[in-house]
Amino acid sequence: MHIYIETQKTSKELKMSTVGNSTNIFWQESPVGKLERQKLLHQKSCVVWITGLSGSGKSTLACSLSRELFTRGNLSYVLDGDNLRHGLNQDLGFKAEDRTENIRRVGEVAKLFADAGLICIASLISPYRKDRDSCRAMLPDANFIEVFMNMPLTLCEERDPKGLYKLARAGKIKGFTGIDDPYEPPLNCEIEIKQKAGVCPTPGAMVGEVVTYLEEKGYLQHQ
Numbered sequence: 001m002h003i004y005i006e007t008q009k010t011s012k013e014l015k016m017s018t019v020g021n022s023t024n025i026f027w028q029e030s031p032v033g034k035l036e037r038q039k040l041l042h043q044k045s046c047v048v049w050i051t052g053l054s055g056s057g058k059s060t061l062a063c064s065l066s067r068e069l070f071t072r073g074n075l076s077y078v079l080d081g082d083n084l085r086h087g088l089n090q091d092l093g094f095k096a097e098d099r100t101e102n103i104r105r106v107g108e109v110a111k112l113f114a115d116a117g118l119i120c121i122a123s124l125i126s127p128y129r130k131d132r133d134s135c136r137a138m139l140p141d142a143n144f145i146e147v148f149m150n151m152p153l154t155l156c157e158e159r160d161p162k163g164l165y166k167l168a169r170a171g172k173i174k175g176f177t178g179i180d181d182p183y184e185p186p187l188n189c190e191i192e193i194k195q196k197a198g199v200c201p202t203p204g205a206m207v208g209e210v211v212t213y214l215e216e217k218g219y220l221q222h223q
């Protein structure tokens with residue numbers, strides 16, 4: 001049996017940093033590395049970032065994808081914008097700076113999940129391009145896979161499963177994405193899910209597009 005004993009570093013070896021308002025902080029290395037965790041899980045970790053209007057099918061794709069990966073023996077975890085606003089992000093609203101902070105926090109959490117060796121599926125409107133790009137920049141080695149749910153506003157509004165578009169149109173919700181708040185579509189996303197001949201792909205077909213991409217890029221291969 002091997003027992004890991006961390007060697008104490010001298011104060012000269014430790015690097016002190018200041019990050020934002022955090023002064024005099026030090027980075028603590030973990031004894032188990034990301035590569036080892038990926039090996040244990042037999043997969044290559046990444047962040048699958050699903051962006052799109054409310055009602056475009058983000059949660060449907062995220063949940064079906066997570067189930068399909070589980071069936072295949074791959075471990076994923078879904079970070080859903082709505083759900084995270086019940087806890088971690090409950091102090092944030094929907095004004096521009098709050099949405100930016102929401103995305104920044106979820107980007108950081110997604111990075112931790114990827115570091116843990118998981119396929120992290122983030123499902124948020126994430127309406128601002130620069131915020132999504134900042135999350136991409138947090139991930140090393142191009143392990144950020146942006147999936148754009150390119151569904152027309154008319155379809156999302158027709159679906160309106162939560163009745164939010166109706167409330168927004170009636171002026172009862174202010175700053176609703178797509179109605180009186182902006183959505184900036186990606187310019188260079190890895191995967192675009194869109195209608196073909198005016199028909200939305202089935203949930204199974206949407207999952208198929210993402211799984212094919214993950215397979216081709218070697219994320220699902222047993223390492």
Ligand SMILES: Nc1ncnc2c1ncn2[C@@H]1O[C@H](COP(=O)(O)OS(=O)(=O)O)[C@@H](OP(=O)(O)O)[C@H]1O
Nearest residue numbers: 054055081082094099102124125126127175176177
């Ligand atoms: N003003 C406004 N605009 C858009 N969406 C609103 C708003 N108010 C509440 N909701 C509900 O919040 C869900 C979106 O949360 P997100 O964290 O994904 O939003 S964002 O990325 O910070 O823009 C969104 O969930 P989805 O429908 O799953 O997208 C809505 O249920």
Ligand SMILES: Nc1ncnc2c1ncn2[C@@H]1O[C@H](COP(=O)(O)OP(=O)(O)O)[C@@H](O)[C@H]1O
Nearest residue numbers: 053054055056057058059060159161201202203
């Ligand atoms: N591919 C699809 N085909 C048909 N209906 C869909 C599809 N994807 C999502 N839906 C339906 O559209 C509605 C909105 O989907 P949802 O996943 O909740 O969107 P979002 O998370 O982007 O708000 C739901 O009622 C869902 O069942």
